Amino acid sequence: MKKMITKEGRFMRRVLVIEADRGLHLMIREALEQEGWHVVSAYSLREGDLRLSALIDLVLLDVHVTDGNAYVWRERLRERLDLPVLFLTSCELAVNEATGEPLAGDDYLMKPLAFNVLCARARAVLRTSRHEEGIVWGGGPFRFSFSTMRYYKYGRPLRLSLNEQKLLKSLVCAEGKSVSYETLLQDVWGDQSAHVGRSALTATMKRLRMKIEDVPSHPEYLQTVYGIGYRWNGDGS
Template sequence: MARILIVEDDKLLNEGISIVLKKHGHTVLSGYSYNEALCLFLNNNFELILLDINLPDRSGLELCNEIRKKSDVPIIFITANDTEQDIVNGFVNGCDDYIAKPFSLEVMNRRIQAVLRRTGTEDKSIFRSGEISINYEKMVVSKGKISLKLTATEYKLLTLLTQNSGQVLTRDIILQRLWGTDEAFVDENAVSVNMRRLRQKIEDDPKNPKYIKTVFGIGYTWGEESCR
């Protein structure tokens, strides 16, 4: 996850991007002009900046140049200026990637992930999804501001689900990963019991889970869109 600054004067688009990024676990601040964005940049630490070129007061190219005097933070231009020369100018002025409007929010998210990986700013030790936050290094799980107390098995189960977010894990895979292939005596009900206990701790409504979704007849998957 990363701390991201969105610099976009279109409030609806800014809000839409913000919602998507927060769903993927990022922390987001929004600026709507050159001056507001520069102030946010100078008073915060960001791992990535999404920057529109056509701002109401000054050009995003100028802001990119100003930021580059002080920081190597990755910058992705998001702009309607989509000619070849516009794109070349973006890279000449110091951007790391260039996304022309209109664009798919999913494609944008993938481009962000690629830039974070390439620049080494992606933090794989922290996972965030909705209100759930996991520090894998410290083995700390929080829901909002509340620290959750999980058993060792519940924590391993949560880690398995979140580190494979977007994939369906069968009961057999979960049994093998948590108890080992040699633990043939472990009953399949162990998965259901621990899953139910984990849901009771992380879900607002365990009977209508937001995070741990059942794929009937197959297994389980982490339901919230997220990004490590």
């Protein structure tokens, strides 16, 4: 798995933090961002609903939110998305108020928070969930998970063929560097690349641009480097 890098436009984890205490919320946000997380903020369950998407990897949820029941909210969430949830609570014995059963140790953290423990627990919860394999490239309007083969633009899924996925991955993982035609042929067609002409690569790129670009005839993201190959320009500049 590619190592996570902490800049936007690189591989990052995305966490939704639902915490009403704005001072604590800010400290949580800063601690997570220093560890390379992309933080999506909400201060109520209603805001959390508005910011939820398939792009979130983990939810940190204050059990003492005032606009609803956090445990019921989690159960509703599970009907829509399979996301790990880490509760934040000030109670010594954390109990699921929806069922009356104690929460498992990995389900909650006690306040006041030790932020190094918070970050470590968040990583641990993510590792034990399927979303560890979904760590993605995020930048501009895009979010790509090459391990789970899920691709989004402005939050909407993109349907890519297998060869289009291979081509996109080769370019994105080069992180802005030009990738030669020969390397791309090898990355997409493997051992068959010797029998595949550059015209096949050009055709695959044309189809990929139709799905990625706002104006395919004037590509901003999948750029041609004349005489060399192509490069991925994640911010479209």
